[in-house]
Amino acid sequence: MKQFDITIPASSANMGPGFDSAGLALNRFLTLHVTEQDNWEIEHHSHLLPSFTNYHDHFIYQIAKQTAQRHQKALPGCKVIVDSGIPLARGLGSSASAALAGIELANQLCGLGLTSEQKLEYGTDIEGHPDNVASALFGGIVVTATTQNNKVEYVQIPTLDLDVVVYIPNVELKTETARQLLPSNLTRKSATTASAISNLMLASLLSGNFHLAGKMMESDLFHEPYRADLIPNYHSIKQEAKKVNAYGTVISGAGPTMISFVPKGEGTMISKHMTAKLSDYEVVALKIDQNGLQINQITPV
Numbered sequence: 001m002k003q004f005d006i007t008i009p010a011s012s013a014n015m016g017p018g019f020d021s022a023g024l025a026l027n028r029f030l031t032l033h034v035t036e037q038d039n040w041e042i043e044h045h046s047h048l049l050p051s052f053t054n055y056h057d058h059f060i061y062q063i064a065k066q067t068a069q070r071h072q073k074a075l076p077g078c079k080v081i082v083d084s085g086i087p088l089a090r091g092l093g094s095s096a097s098a099a100l101a102g103i104e105l106a107n108q109l110c111g112l113g114l115t116s117e118q119k120l121e122y123g124t125d126i127e128g129h130p131d132n133v134a135s136a137l138f139g140g141i142v143v144t145a146t147t148q149n150n151k152v153e154y155v156q157i158p159t160l161d162l163d164v165v166v167y168i169p170n171v172e173l174k175t176e177t178a179r180q181l182l183p184s185n186l187t188r189k190s191a192t193t194a195s196a197i198s199n200l201m202l203a204s205l206l207s208g209n210f211h212l213a214g215k216m217m218e219s220d221l222f223h224e225p226y227r228a229d230l231i232p233n234y235h236s237i238k239q240e241a242k243k244v245n246a247y248g249t250v251i252s253g254a255g256p257t258m259i260s261f262v263p264k265g266e267g268t269m270i271s272k273h274m275t276a277k278l279s280d281y282e283v284v285a286l287k288i289d290q291n292g293l294q295i296n297q298i299t300p301v
């Protein structure tokens, strides 16, 4: 009888101009406690999880089944206890974490022996963009590109001396809704400028010029201008965070959460200052999770 835990971090995609390409893993987690048994059973142990009536309708079950079918396998029965610290539809990658949970569940139950690249590919197929999936899978800050043959290439950036503070409002915004606001085409001039800003954001991050990185984060032309009106307190959060030394403040994923990149060691101080300004928000200093998806085997396989 197999017994194991799967843990997957939250993620924040885009970092401003790294739209659909850059993301980082955060220390809020989705956890599955899995025990093999004859029948299928799913139990929720967190108020953050969506309600469901039958396991057949559960997103994680559906992804696990689809993954098993990709490899011509049937899913064995099991009891899955799901726990989560990731709020839904807030721009913190809950759907990417859940998709990876389903993929890994099938991998473990059916002994598929999936490589990290396969998990990334399957997760990207489900999400439609690789940024959340890659960072949640590998941990740290991950930069991805989907090449013309649909292969996802990625690089995990070495640990940086940065903290982050997130501002989570008490409202949901579905990623799909926030994607519908984006233009389907950009002129060559806009695309060139937007991609130069993104390149410089990453180059300055990697060379430790965090002030320039923050400035470039806040200069995005791919998605922020189209989404800003949907994000509560978009301008005031940026202005207030700047006053207390944040390098840059951007929409986390598709929103409505915003995220500040701040000097190492200053996250708690900045989050305290911002809490006082933002009633009805959960303001919290988070760490960049460096581990990504983890499997803890409780019984030998």
Ligand SMILES: Nc1ncnc2c1ncn2[C@@H]1O[C@H](COP(=O)(O)OP(=O)(O)O)[C@@H](O)[C@H]1O
Binding pocket: 030, 049, 050, 058, 059, 060, 084, 087, 088, 089, 090, 091, 092, 093, 094, 095, 096, 098, 173, 174, 175, 176, 253, 254
């Ligand atoms: N742990 C989970 N179990 C089942 N479904 C989930 C889980 N996490 C997320 N989802 C699904 O994903 C949706 C949110 O996805 P999305 O709009 O992409 O926002 P985000 O990924 O930013 O949280 C939820 O409303 C729910 O349908």
Ligand SMILES: N[C@@H](CCOP(=O)(O)O)C(=O)O
Binding pocket: 011, 012, 013, 014, 019, 020, 021, 090, 091, 092, 093, 094, 095, 129, 131, 132, 175, 178, 179, 223, 252, 253, 254, 255
């Ligand atoms: N690049 C995507 C990221 C969506 O992230 P989520 O956490 O909001 O699902 C986008 O900006 O649409």
